[in-house]
Amino acid sequence: MEMIRVIFMTVLVFFVIVTIHEWGHYYFAKRAGILVREFAIGFGPKLFSIKRGETRFTLRLVPAGGFVRMAGEDPEIVDVTVGQTVAVRVKNNQVTRIYLDRLDERSGVVRGEVSAIDLEKDLFVTLDVEGENDRFAVHPQALLISRGKETQIAPVDRQFGSKSVGARALAIFAGPLMNFVLAFVLFMAYIQLAGTPQGLLVDEVTKGMPAEQAQLQKGDLIDTVNGVKIGTNYDKMIDIIGASPGKPIQLNIVRNGDMQAINLTPVADDQGVGKVGIRAAYQFRSATVGETITGAAKLMKSMTISIFEGFKKIIIGDFKLDDLGGPVRTAEMTSEIARKGITDLTSWTALLSLYLGIFNLLPIPALDGSRLIFLGLEAVRGRPVNPNRESMVHFIGFALIMLLMLVVTYNDILRLVRGEP
Secondary structure (H helix, E strand, O other): OHHHHHHHHHHHHHHHHHHHHHHHHHHHHHHOOOOEEEEEEEEEEEEEEEEEOOEEEEEEEEEEEEEEEEEOOEOOOOOOOOOOEEEEEEEOOEEEEEEOOOHHHOOOOEEEEEEEEEOOOOOEEEEEEOOEEEEEEEEEEEEEEEOOEEEEOOOHHHOHHHOOHHHHHHHHHHHHHHHHHHHHHHHHHHHHHHOEEEEEEEEEEOOOOHHHHOOOOOOOEEEEEOOEEOOOOHHHHHHHHHOOOOOOEEEEEEEOOEEEEEEEOOEEOOOOOEEOOEEEEEEEEOOOHHHHHHHHHHHHHHHHHHHHHHHHHHHHOOOOHHHOOOHHHHHHHHHHHHHHOHHHHHHHHHHHHHHHHHHHOOOOOOOHHHHHHHHHHHHHHOOOOOHHHHHHHHHHHHHHHHHHHHHHHHHHHHHHHHOOO
């Protein structure tokens, strides 16, 4: 039962952070009037598909991200040409469906050869029906039907490229933005679950070390070290003790509500750093609303700095292949954290969401950051970059990302087979 719970929580983490990212793209694209053809979680073959309104929502086999497919971003795969024989269904003096095959099986339709057609601007189709040309208005949400598949037409004003640079940029940026919002909300939830630190407690005393000899006890609240107020600053305590090997220091601690002074002398370790033999842990209390908000902001800042420090190491080559992790290692770590409980998993999910948002804004082809750069160039130049060239750049970038993912995933699997941590 525990294994099922862990697997469920692991899958849920990935589903939530990817879905919120794609929902950002979807919502702001719809708000701008763009036709969203598909909202997909994962890549590869479809496992599940359902259509709601104009959009088909799909779950795909490879859980390595997702996408929102907007009209006009990619060449439409269904086309109607002059001279082609089609059948149309007319309702309220407008064509609502255009059938491209199995015409003899259609009833209640008008069949004819296409003399003229415009499904983007003027929205009409002219058919040669038994030697006479009949012009029909086409509904802006008409469907093209071929081989049992329905494809909604995309008038120019419903296509991605027809919108202003600002509207398109917002639709692209909204994905990472939603990840940042989710991360902040989850960090606040984590602080509410874990509480906020209000002091440092002695958590463990090492036998034979100065702390044991001075009779420090588990649960002692550390107030000052050599007169310096410690509060929740763990690093400050470590720095003072570490700089005092062989020199007497005084710890003021609170035990059972009483303040006591403890005198002891740190011993030097192999590097000459002072040690007293204690391990400290934070004492937590319930966080106020203000502390929750400011604490979440501080976590966002510190985690962002750590993420960029990791990117810096990759850029300068200060890493090994084993330092990189793909979906397998991420899932493995998520499973381990899920076993610890909802509090740790909430913090981890917030970190993953923050990472996904930042990573997608990097100027790497195929990522949101690269697409925003192309939109920026369009704003400066006053005209868009050649769509074919931009598509080629994104295709190459996507291929390289997939290749890197295959390499790190293969390495992760080998690591698991070898039983390495």
